[in-house]
Amino acid sequence: MLSTSSIASPSIVGFSAGRLRKVAAAALLGTTILTGSVGLPANAFAAPQAISHELPGSFADLVERVTPAVVNVSTVQGSADSEQPRGMPGMPEFPPGSPFEEFFKQFQEQQRGARPKQQEKQQAQGSGFIVDAAGYVVTNNHVIDGAEEITVTTHDGAKLDAKLVGRDPKTDLALLKVEAGKPLPYLEFGDSDTARVGDWVIAIGNPFGLGGTVTSGIVSARGRDIQAGPYDDFLQLDASINRGNSGGPTFDVQGRVIGINTAIFSPNGGSVGIGFAIPSNLAKGVIAQLRETGTVSRGWLGVQIQQVTPEIAESLGLTQPKGALVADVTADSPAAKSKVQAGDVILSLDGRPVDTIKDLTRMVADSKTGSDVTLEVLRRGKRQNISVRLDQMPDQPKVAAATPAPESGATASHTVLGMQLSKLSEQSRRKYGLTEGIEGVLVVGTDESLGEVNLRPGDVITEVGSEPVAAPDQIAAKIKEAKEAGRGAVLLRVSRQGTEQFVAVSIKKA
Secondary structure, three states, rough: EEEEEEEOOOOOOOOOOHHHHHHHHHHHHHHHHHOOOOOOOOOOOHHHHEEEEEEEOOOHHHHHHHHHHEEEEEEEOOOOOOOOOOOOOOOOOOOOOOHHHHHHHHHHHHOOOOOOOOOOOOOEEEEEEEEEEOOOOEEEHHHHHOOOEEEEEEOOEEEEEEEEEEEEOOOEEEEEEEEEOOOOOOOEEHHHHOOOOOOOEEEEEEOHHHEEEEEEEEEEEEOOOOOOOOOOOOOEEEOOOOOOOEEOEEOOOOOEEEEEEEOOOOOOOOOOOOOOEEEEEHHHHHHHHHHHOOOOOOOOOOOEEEOHHHHHHHOOOOOOOOOEEEEEEOOOOHHOOOOOOOOOOEEOOOOEEEHHHHHHHHHHHHHOEEEEEEEEEEOOOOOEEEEOEEEEEOOOOOOOOEEOOOOOOOOEEEEOOOEEEEOOHHHHHHHHHOOOOOOOEEEEEOOOOOOOOOOOOEEEEEEEEOOOOOOHHHHHHHHHHHHHOOOEEEEEEEEEOOOEEEEEEEOOOO
């Protein structure tokens, strides 16, 4: 995709003069710069005279040191017998009409040509960087995906044929190998976890095929999820990343790689100062596995999870909406074998807090297949630890969902909290395409008093407050109990065409 980030020297009003002098000195020191992070003095904002508009010194020495390890990656796509398909395998998918979709669409057109002629080979360019003197090169998966030929051009102009060692579409990373006949200059990964919002970064890449281009800027945000994949954890940079920058490195002021530039947010395909880089700490493990085996093996727990919302937290007695709520457990999975249950809230893994479902996804994926982990879960109001031996993540299963028959006729129902409920019958099972194995209370309609709760006709409420239900009056009784206990919401477990989820319904006004 895009690699390098460009960051025009930003205004730095609010930085103390002392910090600016340290950053400027660090940039000029080259290989000996900064042994630790430089923080703001305690009195940085104590008085107006502590604020300076002075810009940091030159990054020239640092750039001169790292540039030889940054390369251009060019590819040749296979010949086309007809117009290329609209999509490209390995490309991130974004919501229709989003700026991300528009940018990646333009990149696809560059890769394959909007209307390629018959038997015409398509060429494209990106960036990368050498991580080992033996010739290992890191780039983005989307830069080399579908390529028949890959060529790496080094800083001194040498063109080297590259072999694909391995790739990981889920993180959009790829590892190449070139034979130069001599040791090559290389870069080291830094610790992206130490990168703070506001820290300076420098990027080098090959935008628009212009050749090595250097840009600078700051870290704008951390932990961005742009819906490109299951392991999104991007650094956001105010870098001008453009086509051809994909796969290029972002450096800290020590000259260590803390990010791999991958995407931008743009309404028109050009840079607007919002770029995204894969953090080095995410890339390290992936690249190490690709180098060793050519593939990436990830741990697998075997649960379907959903985020704990404030309403769900209230229904469970949690003080904060944190954790991963287990909606369903896959049969014969590590979670099933360890007795993890639907309704459990996973609060931590090996002592590391699970604040969001993304936290759990990343932690499990980063764990080795066959490793033992300890989950802290909340089950029916009590905390307990569960030991789980993770397995290897299987291929993504295909889920077939039955389509309910059109609604027709009236169904006898009871209204509870704006939910029109009825018992399951053979007729209703046929009407909504429900299997014989599903048991619970059928939702046949809702009214305005329910609010914006994710329920619809055909849903089956199987549990209320972790207790199974089979009739509308049981649900009404459970809601009454929860209200008398002082709860502001009640938690429903819902089955929707074979998919399990939890829904919190407010009972404050009931």
